[in-house]
Structure formats: structure tokens, C-alpha cells
Amino acid sequence: MTITEVGAPGLRVDWADQVRRLARERDAVVLAHNYQLPEIQDVAHHTGDSLALSRIAAAAEQSTIVFCGVHFMAETAKILAPEKTVLIPDAAAGCSLADSINAAELREWKAQHPGAVVVSYVNTTAEVKAETDVCCTSSNAVEVVASIPADREVLFLPDQFLGAHVRRITGRENLHVWAGECHVHAGINGAELTARAAEDPSAELFVHPECGCATSALYLAGAGAVEPERVKILSTGGMLDAARETKARSVLVATEVGMLHQLRRAAPEVDFRAVNDRASCHYMKMITPEKLLRALAEGRDEVHVDPDTAERARASVRRMIEIGRPGGGE
Numbered sequence: 001m002t003i004t005e006v007g008a009p010g011l012r013v014d015w016a017d018q019v020r021r022l023a024r025e026r027d028a029v030v031l032a033h034n035y036q037l038p039e040i041q042d043v044a045h046h047t048g049d050s051l052a053l054s055r056i057a058a059a060a061e062q063s064t065i066v067f068c069g070v071h072f073m074a075e076t077a078k079i080l081a082p083e084k085t086v087l088i089p090d091a092a093a094g095c096s097l098a099d100s101i102n103a104a105e106l107r108e109w110k111a112q113h114p115g116a117v118v119v120s121y122v123n124t125t126a127e128v129k130a131e132t133d134v135c136c137t138s139s140n141a142v143e144v145v146a147s148i149p150a151d152r153e154v155l156f157l158p159d160q161f162l163g164a165h166v167r168r169i170t171g172r173e174n175l176h177v178w179a180g181e182c183h184v185h186a187g188i189n190g191a192e193l194t195a196r197a198a199e200d201p202s203a204e205l206f207v208h209p210e211c212g213c214a215t216s217a218l219y220l221a222g223a224g225a226v227e228p229e230r231v232k233i234l235s236t237g238g239m240l241d242a243a244r245e246t247k248a249r250s251v252l253v254a255t256e257v258g259m260l261h262q263l264r265r266a267a268p269e270v271d272f273r274a275v276n277d278r279a280s281c282h283y284m285k286m287i288t289p290e291k292l293l294r295a296l297a298e299g300r301d302e303v304h305v306d307p308d309t310a311e312r313a314r315a316s317v318r319r320m321i322e323i324g325r326p327g328g329g330e
């Protein structure tokens, strides 16, 4: 959809042109996560995963960032670009994974394990990042944990699937995992993944490692539920490259269904199918074309992060970027 009705009844305007014009007037860059609605992905100046978009936000020339994604992502952009105005079209767009632990719960957990190193996945609030020693993405979670001296306890949060994957690969007994999960990836279960792969034995399986919704698939692939040679663990950029290069006629995609839009554009001849076509994040879909327009017209909803919290959170995010391959390519 590029045309929508706004303003007085019957007045049809080109929504995409209006978004771009208002963005210019506001000196704003519009960023869209890969799991946004297709029309929002298409109108954005940049589309990508949360880390890639945060880096673009930090380097952007514009004074305002409009982040079409969920709230912790906009917060991460604000942490990395504190001097800029960061807007999210709907501040209520949360994340069930980020909400599975708060700062008070983390402080209590830390008190039970004095001296432990805290490793947090990027799907966390700014307050939790501020209590964290080092953040990680799915791409570098193993390297981040491996960089910690073997005799130090590690508290890994919030995703239990990613934590189980890291524990299995590192063989680390002193890694404690928070029992959090994302409601979307909880829907991509082992039985479904195994059944889909068995139905189409020549299909490849693309697993996107950035958003929490893929981590159960990551775990199952590593555990041998699906033959490893058919499974490709890929960042968004890698997934799009692999889509253009694949010889497979069909590809099963274990992630949030919004990703299918870009994959089908990249390789129209390939049959991309969701492992679970109900794997749609309703928080992501709270960002609508109308709310994006409103954000640009009215300058809302602005994202604020307390400066002290932001400074502490920034340190853990910067450590993440320094270790291994954090991933996050567009």
C-alpha cells in the first residue's frame, strides 16, 4: 500500500510522498526493522535489524531518528545517539522477550551470584542494559561468553533458547540462564520445524539470528533436529545474499513473517515459506502507516533514556560491538 486516506474524508494523498516530505522538513531519517509491515519497509530510508539500524542512527546526519520497530530498539538508538531526537510511532510497541526481565529482577539475580559476569541479549530494556557487563547478539553470543575467564560465573539473559545454545557450544557448566522467551519464537516449535523440513527434504532452512524469534530454531538445528547442512544461520544481510545465490527451489524461513517480504523481492523465483505462518509479532505490527505519518507530523512518541542509565548501558553495548562478529548487517 502506498496510497492511504488521511485528513478530510475523500482527500487522497500519496502517503509515501508525504512521509518523505515530512521527514525532510523535520530533518529526520526513517528506519524500519525487517519485521515491519511491507509498506513501512518500502518507505523507510533504511531497513535492517536492530543493531544495524542503531549504528545507522548513530552515524546519521539528520537530527531526528524515526525508529519503526519495537521500543527497546528505539531505546538502543537513543543510547548510541543521545544527542539526537528519537521518535517511535507508537511507544506501546513492546517486546515480550525484553519484558521477561526487569532491572530489579536482574539486581536480585546478581545478588545471588556475586562476582558473576552479566551477559544480556540486545532484546532488553535500557535499565537492564545498564545492569549488564556486556551485551550480545545471537551472532556473537558464543564468542562473548567464551571471552569471559572460565572460572567466572556467567548470568545469561533473557532468552532461554539462546542461552541453552551457548551453554551447549561452550560446554560451560557455570552459565546460568534466565527462563525468558519471546511469544513469537515460542510458536516456532520443534515438532513444527521437524515436520516442515520432512515434508520438503530439498528445502533449505534460513534461520535469522538477530531477533529472539529465531533462537528456538537455532537451538533445534544445533541439537540435530534438522540436518545441519540444510540449515543456514544468517543475519538479515546474509539471508538476502543467500536468497540471491541459493540453488534450492524452496526455502523454509524460521523467523518473524515480515522477513518474507524482502526475501521474495530479492529472489522472486524461490518459494519462501514460513516455518510458522502465524509467527507474526503484534508489537511490530503496531507501527502502522498512519502512526508513522503522525510521528512525523506531530513529533511523537519521543523516546527518553535517563542520561546516567544511558551512559552505563552504552558501555555494555560498546563491549558487544568490540567482540567477535556482532552481526547486524542489513
Ligand code: SF4
Pocket (backbone or CB within 6 Å): 070, 094, 095, 096, 097, 098, 123, 182, 183, 184, 185, 211, 212, 213, 256, 281, 282, 283, 284
Ligand atoms: S518477535 Fe519476539 S523478540 Fe522480536 S520484537 Fe517481537 S516479541 Fe520481541
